[in-house]
Amino acid sequence: MxxxxxxxxxxxxxxxxxxxxxxxxxxxxxxxxxxxxxxxxxxxxxxxxxxxxxxxxxxxxxxxxxxxxxxxxxxxxxxxxxxxxxxxxxxxxxxxxxxxxxxxxxxxxxxxxxxDLSSHEILRSALINGNQYPNLGKDIGTYTAQTLFHTSDFYLHPFTKKALVKDFLNPELCKITEDLVFTDPFFDHDTNEISDEIRPFVTQFWQDEELKREAAKLKLQFLTEAEALLHGDLHSGSIFVTANSTKVIDPEFAFVGPIGFDLGSFLANLLLNYLSQEAHMKEKADLQVFRDFLSDTWKQTWETFATQFLELCKTKGHFTFSSIKGVAEEFVDKVWRDTLGFAGCEMVRRTIGLAQVADLNTIEDAPVQIDLKQKALTSGAALIKNRNEIKGINAFLSWIQEL
The missing domain is CATH 3.30.200.20 (Phosphorylase Kinase; domain 1)
Structure with missing residues (x-):
């Protein structure tokens, strides 16, 4: 360099x-x-x-x-x-x-x-406005399955994989993620952006030692698990959409890391929008329809990813043990648990850390915004701590309904 x-x-x-x-x-x-x-x-x-x-x-x-x-x-x-x-x-x-x-x-x-993608709209803005994109889940599921499988040890020769790790060393931007996603929001750090109204709740949030232990485990995974070439910042501001097109942009945070991080970032940002629609969408009937769309998108994203990844392991995999029943399946189960945990960290970061989301911050009713930010923090913490207990996408969707 x-x-x-x-x-x-x-x-x-x-x-x-x-x-x-x-x-x-x-x-x-x-x-x-x-x-x-x-x-x-x-x-x-x-x-x-x-x-x-x-x-x-x-x-x-x-x-x-x-x-x-x-x-x-x-x-x-x-x-x-x-x-x-x-x-x-x-x-x-x-x-x-x-x-x-x-x-x-x-x-x-x-x-x-x-x-030029001017014909497209940034997904975050589109979702805040209540727009629906029926192909979104399938497209992001396909993007993650294909990019992550083809840069993983399931597909690449070990020499090629190690060269990939070297080529995509990205220490400065990884350090941003390590700090802003996995560290600073869990402590009283000056990079956090916390209003006086929510500070008492956040101060109590910081006292949760179990939460910090589990966040530490996830940070260590981010630091040490070189599973595949990640986008590294796959949130709703890094995706452009039309009714018939999805484009993933801005992979400058790319590095070889844990597969669940990309999926978790996407899931978290949609979940933040899910919560925020309580303020953005006034009609309850419309709110339920839109939340059903978001739930369907999560389901389709995960099922597309898992189905394609496992099929690729069968048809194109070079990892010797791929042919052994359960090896690839257990790996995908691990990715699911990681996805939930990383999603929880992203939710916490986007609520009280640096670079927060418009989904929450554009809510003009201050008490409603504070209430929804508290829900976002509580939900994020629950995903971090309970990621091993939420067994699969259907259990996750049931958990969402209880929020």
Whole structure:
């Protein structure tokens, strides 16, 4: 990896970003492009380049040498742009329809040119607005099954797998997850964002020693279990949707880790939306219909993942013991338990940690928001502590009904 300080790097602007697409010969007249900076994320610049005469458009995403959400006081490696590019390329090998097309990557300048998804909507916003996507569960189940199996020891030769681990070492961004997901929210840390109204509840929450022990176990799994190449940040803000299309974006947190982490992140963010709809959706009949859709999405996601993963183990697996009855099945059972635990950590983090979710934070009725945040914390803690007792997706759906 090239140290940041040795690179010929400069931050792009709306005036200079056209240079990133000149060599592609994608547009007829680069000078006539309309350019806007559209990024609303925490770490990067995102530029939209549009050519009115042809209707063509592209996205240029550039990593900054610091966390955009905090500023230059939080420096970050530019190598995450390469990680993201390589992860998208890996995913495109097995699920090309579920990731954006990548046209170019510049390692020195840490930018990637890719398909414009302006025709899609960010899943988080779409769900807050009560929109339903019947293919979502199947698509995310397929994405996780295919990307995770094909980068696991069930499929790869041991030498190839170990080379993959090396290629996707991502220590700085992993450290962000280790701190912001698995550590800081369980203690009174200055990265947390806690209002005065909810602080008494959170202070009591922090006294739960069993919760902290179980969170520690999950953090150790995240640190030590190199099961497959993860997206690393698979939440509803990293997914674009239309009625007929799902695109997974932003895998800059990619590294080789425990498979249940990706599934847990997705599950947690949908569960946070499930809870928040009590405030967003006023009609009880509509609320129940939408929550049924979310439940069906969870069910379809897990069942698609498990079915495809097990079938791939049978038909394409190279792990010697895959042919022994129960080996792959027991591994998938472990992934299920991990999924619940990691989902619990993500729920806690997104409720009181840094980078919270609009699902909860856009609720204007302050007492309702506090009540739902308390429910989110209680639910997250329950998933962390009871992940071994919730036996399968149907038991999970029954548990949801009791919230």
């Amino acid at each position: 090239v140290p940041t300080q040795e690179r010929s790097y400069r931050a792009l602007t709306v005036d200079t970003v056209r240079s990133a697409v000149e060599q592609l010969q994608y547009f007829e007249d680069v000078e006539q492009l309309q350019v806007s900076e559209i990024g609303d994320g925490n770490l990067n610049y995102v530029f939209l380049l549009e050519e009115p005469a042809t209707g063509k458009s592209l996205i240029v995403k550039q990593a900054l040498p610091y966390a955009k959400v905090v500023g230059e006081s939080w420096p970050l490696t530019l190598d995450r742009a390469k990680i993201e590019y390589q992860s998208l390329q890996k995913a495109a090998e097995v699920v090309p329809n579920l990731v954006p097309v990548v046209y170019h990557h510049d390692m020195e300048m840490a930018y990637t040119v890719m398909e």
